[in-house]
Amino acid sequence: MTVAAGRPTDPRSVASAFDLTNLDPGFLDDPYPTYRALREHAPVHRMADGSVFLSRYADCLEVYRDRRFLSDKTREFGPKYGVDTLLYRHHTTSLVFNDPPLHTRVRRLLMPAFTLRALGALQPKLEALVDRLLDRIAEMRQFDLIADLAAAVPVQVIGDLLAIPMDERGPLREWSLAILGALERRLSDEQIARGHRAVSEFTAYLDQLIADRRRDPVLDGSDVLSTLIAGDAATGELLTPEELAQNCVFLLNAGHETTTNLIGNGVAALHDHPAELVRLRADPDLINGAVEEFLRYESSNQLGNRRVGERLVLAGHTLEAGTYVHIGIGAANRDPAVLVAGAGR
Ligand code: HEM
Numbered sequence: 196m197t198v199a200a201g202r203p204t205d206p207r208s209v210a211s212a213f214d215l216t217n218l219d220p221g222f223l224d225d226p227y228p229t230y231r232a233l234r235e236h237a238p239v240h241r242m243a244d245g246s247v248f249l250s251r252y253a254d255c256l257e258v259y260r261d262r263r264f265l266s267d268k269t270r271e272f273g274p275k276y277g278v279d280t281l282l283y284r285h286h287t288t289s290l291v292f293n294d295p296p297l298h299t300r301v302r303r304l305l306m307p308a309f310t311l312r313a314l315g316a317l318q319p320k321l322e323a324l325v326d327r328l329l330d331r332i333a334e335m336r337q338f339d340l341i342a343d344l345a346a347a348v349p350v351q352v353i354g355d356l357l358a359i360p361m362d363e364r365g366p367l368r369e370w371s372l373a374i375l376g377a378l379e380r381r382l383s384d385e386q387i388a389r390g391h392r393a394v395s396e397f398t399a400y401l402d403q404l405i406a407d408r409r410r411d412p413v414l415d416g417s418d419v420l421s422t423l424i425a426g427d428a429a430t431g432e433l434l435t436p437e438e439l440a441q442n443c444v445f446l447l448n449a450g451h452e453t454t455t456n457l458i459g460n461g462v463a464a465l466h467d468h469p470a471e472l473v474r475l476r477a478d479p480d481l482i483n484g485a486v487e488e489f490l491r492y493e494s495s496n497q498l499g500n501r502r503v504g505e506r507l508v509l510a511g512h513t514l515e516a517g518t519y520v521h522i523g524i525g526a527a528n529r530d531p532a533v534l535v536a537g538a539g540r
Pocket residue numbers: 266290291292302353446447449450451453454457490495496499500
């Protein structure tokens with residue numbers, strides 16, 4: 196085995212030593228050699244805490260498609276936040292951490308809010324916002340891509356989605372960061388307290404916004420919050436007040452960091468690949484494919500999770516009920532088994 200500064204460097208040893216709770220500092224800068232070692236030598240890699248890390252595209256896809264892998268996180272969030280605390284209630288009510296039947300019902304009620312018409316209505320405002328931000332940047336001697344552009348866009352878009360008045364959007368980003376930050380594996384008491392406080396302030400704000408919108412709804416399908424409040428006209432089915440408020444909080448969080456990362460990673464990728472930037476500038480119609488490629492090449496969300504609901508076999512490995520599974524999205528997206536010739540590495 197080759198060892199540098201106490202860490203193995205040959206791929207087989209890198210794969211077998213990989214542990215999400217004890218990451219090599221170099222991994223955060225460039226996880227791809229490690230992902231490659233995992234794909235090649237330990238695609239279903241068991242870590243010290245008994246959880247499993249997946250790095251091959253086909254295995255990750257199978258987990259996403261198979262309902263025996265569960266999204267519910269009550270088992271993790273109980274000890275982490277305390278059962279029935281604010282963060283617990285928020286995260287266990289969010290669509291993404293639920294399974295059918297609750298997931299099916301809440302998703303069905305959320306879907307009408309994401310019609311092409313509702314999203315199309317956001318586009319002119321989004322374009323005007325980006326133009327404004329770029330004009331401001333053009334006047335600066337130096338700028339911060341994340342603060343001055345990438346982080347500003349999603350908060351405003353989701354503010355538009357929920358029609359939150361402009362002058363009330365100030366705290367949204369901090370609330371979102373505090374609530375998302377509380378999903379990290381290791382947390383200080385202060386981080387947990389900040390997360391609880393953010394859920395409390397954000398849901399109190401939304402309760403008021405929802406009450407206003409109930410009194411004064413916009414029923415032409417252009418206002419997502421009014422659509423969510425109205426529920427399913429055909430069946431009379433409604434989100435409960437808690438599902439409504441918590442899932443509005445979740446929407447902000449779901450769309451926030453992911454999109455910020457996409458913009459930041461996309462610009463960085465073009466900077467590192469100037470020939471691609473020249474191609475894109477010459478033919479801006481390439482942008483849709485370019486965005487797909489940004490998402491694949493430097494995935495803004497590197498990890499997903501599921502828990503095994505019943506004993507099963509994945510890629511020849513038996514996984515017992517209860518096994519926690521880490522889905523290596525960033526690793527799967529560079530799996531040469533599915534890449535077209537010449538792309539990625
Ligand atoms: C680059 C941007 C984004 C990326 C990479 C991304 C990625 C993901 C991923 C990987 C999941 C699946 C999580 C899981 O089941 O384990 C997910 C779920 C979800 N995302 Fe996003 N997302 C992005 C933007 C957004 C935006 C802008 C919104 C809405 C404003 C949004 C709303 C949702 C919702 C509602 C779910 C839950 C779906 C369900 O459980 O049925 N996402 N996202």
